[in-house]
Amino acid sequence: MLKCFFRYSDIPEVAQINDMLFHKKLRLQGKDFSEPNREFQESEPLFKCIKHYAIENNIEELANAQYVVSLYMKLLCQLSSYYKSLMEKEYRESWNILQDCLDLAFWIGQYTIIENRYEIPQIVDLLTGYESLYPYKVFASTEMIITKSECSICGKPFQSLDCQHIKGNLYWGEVALENVTEIKEFQAVAMVSHPLDKRCVMELSDDTRTKEEKFQLLNEFLEQQIPAFQLFSIEIHKTRRQRPDIKIVERNDKCPCGSGKKFKNCCGQDLYYEHHHHIIHLREHILFQKN
Template identity: 35%
Template sequence: MLLYKLDFCNIEEDYKKLIQSLESIKNFTIKENNETFANSTFVVKLYISLIYEYSKFLQEIKKDNFRGSWNCLQDCIDIIDLYSKYESSKSIKELINYFEKIERLYPYKVFSSIEAKFSNITCSICGRDILDTLCNHRAGEIYFGEMCHEVINKIERLDAVALVTSPQDKRCIVELVEDSNEEKFNLLKGIKSLLLIPLNDFIIKKINKPKVVNTKIITKGKLVVTPTYQIKISINNMY
C-alpha cells in the first residue's frame, strides 16, 4: 500500500487516464476470451477508485466541508469493503479499521431507510428478468470485468420511511434543515491536521464529557457557555 506516497494534486486527470487504460486492457482480454484477466481489471479499478475517493475526502476535510466529506468517506468504505472480498491481507483490514474510526468521529447516528415494492428487476449482465431460468448470473459476482447487480426498473409504491441506526446506505443522514450548529464537528476539527496526513492512524483513548470553560460570555442577557472536549490521541503511521 503506497497511498501515503502519492501526490494528490492531479488526481482527477490521473484517475481518468488510469480508468481508460484499464478499459482498454479489459476489452482486449475479452476479445481474447480471457475472463480471469478481465476480472482482474475490475479489482485493480477498485483500488484506483479507492485512491481517488480518498483524495476527494481529504480535499473536503481541507476545505472544512465536513458534511460533504461524509459522503466521500462512505464511498471509501463501500469500495474497501468490496475490495476485501478479493484481498484479505492485514493492510486491508487495517485500512477498513482506519476508515471506520474516522466514521465514528462524525455526529451522524440516525439515518433514513425506505420500504418499497419494486418490479421489473433485471440482470445487469444479460438484461433478463432475475427470475428467468436462462439468466445464469449472480448478483455480486464478476463476469468479464463487470460486476453483476440487479437493476430495478420500476418502483410500484413507497410504503414507508423509517429512522434507523444501521442503514444499508449511511449517506441517508437525518438532519434538521435549519441546523447550522458546527460544534457537532468539533472532534473532526480537533484532529483535522492529522487527518490531512494520508493514512496516519490515530487512537482516541479517552473522551471526557463536555465541561464548562472558565470564560463566561454574556450575549443578549443570556449566559452562554462553551463546551470543550478533552481528547487524548496517539499517532502512528499505518504504512
C-alpha cells in the same frame, strides 16, 4: 484479483497501470493531494483496452482482474479527494467521499482473498476511525415494494431459470447487479443507526450552528495535526458534570430563571449533563505496498 492482474505485466497497458499506481502511492505517501482524480482519469482508457484484449483472447480472469484494479485505483484517488476536502474544511462533502472509499474497499475485498488485499484493511481501519468523528448517528432508510427487477448483464429476472448469473459475481469484467425496473409502492422512510447506505443523513433544517460547531469533534481532531494515514483509536471517558450557567437554590424555591416554577420542576431537572472526554491513541502509519 489484485495480484492476478499484475501477472500480466507483459501487456503494455498493464505495465503502465502498475507504474501509475506506484506513482499515486508515492503522491499519497508525500501528502500530495492535488488533482486527486488525475490518475484514475488517465487510466480509464487503459482499463478499457485491457478488458477488450481479455475478451478477444478469451481470458475472463484478466477481464475480471482489471475491473477490481480499476476499483483499487479509484479508491486511492478517492483517498486523495477525502484528505483534500478535510484540508479545505469541506466537512459535509467529505462524509460522502468517505462512504465512497468504504464502499470501494468493500467491493475490492469481495473479489480479493485476504492475504492479497495490500494495505486495504488498514485503510478501512483508518476511515472507520474518521467516521466516528462525525456528528451523524441517525440515517434515513427507505422501505418499498419492488415488483420488477432484472439482471444487469442478461436483462432477465434473477429469480428465473433463464438467468445464469449470481448477483454480485463478476462476469467478464462486469458485476451482475439487480436493476429495479418497477416499484409498486414507497411504504416508509425509517430512521436507523446502521443502514446499508450512510449518505442519507438526518439533519435539522433550522440548524444555525457554524461548521466548526457542528463538526466540533472532527475539527478539533484535525487541529491536532495528526499526520495523514496514521492509524488511531479514540477512548471516550464519560463523566457527570454540573452546568455552570444554572444558579442553584433550594429544591422547593422558585427557579431563578423566572419561570415561576419550583426549582426542582424547572432548571433543577437539567442541572447535570454527561461530559465526554476523548483520548486519542496513535498507532502505526499506513505504508503503501508495492504491487
